Amino acid sequence: MKRTLTLTALLALALTLVFATGCGTKAEAQAKCAGCGMEFPEKDAVVMDGKTMCPHCAEAAPAAGETVMHACAKCGMEMAATEMVEQGGKWYCGHCAPAEEPSEHEGHGHG
CATH class of the missing domain: 3.30.60 (Wheat Germ Agglutinin (Isolectin 2); domain 1)
Structure with missing residues (x-):
């Protein structure tokens, strides 16, 4: 009986870990740069004058008013x-x- 209870507890713990973390990593959302056209992680996007740009193009672009x-x-x-x-x-x-x-x-x- 004690052995069955232990196995049930371990199974419950394993299922909790699986469902809590999901089934693997989620795909990272992508954005397209208005400057070079390349796709890059959306989290790195820089918006300049209403255009989405990658960090490289945003750094190379003139500042607003320049x-x-x-x-x-x-x-x-x-x-x-x-x-x-x-x-x-x-x-x-x-x-x-x-x-x-x-x-x-x-x-x-x-x-």
Whole structure:
């Protein structure tokens, strides 16, 4: 009788431990970075300007209110990106920006 009681107590203890901890570890929720597109643990997410970013991209992004600067690919003058033109992956000031190529239909009598 004593042996049956001990086995029952051990079984109850084992079941309590199993149900208290669950059936293994739960999958960690993932988030997608608006900067690089990679998935990363949601617990590490940083929200900047309403966008979810990984810690690496958040650290590299300019702080709120900070002006992003670029150097003109032609003259080298540094100015705010909002005052520049990006063409072919290069930044130009308004004075140095290459003229855009006319479209092939321009000037052919089309309205």
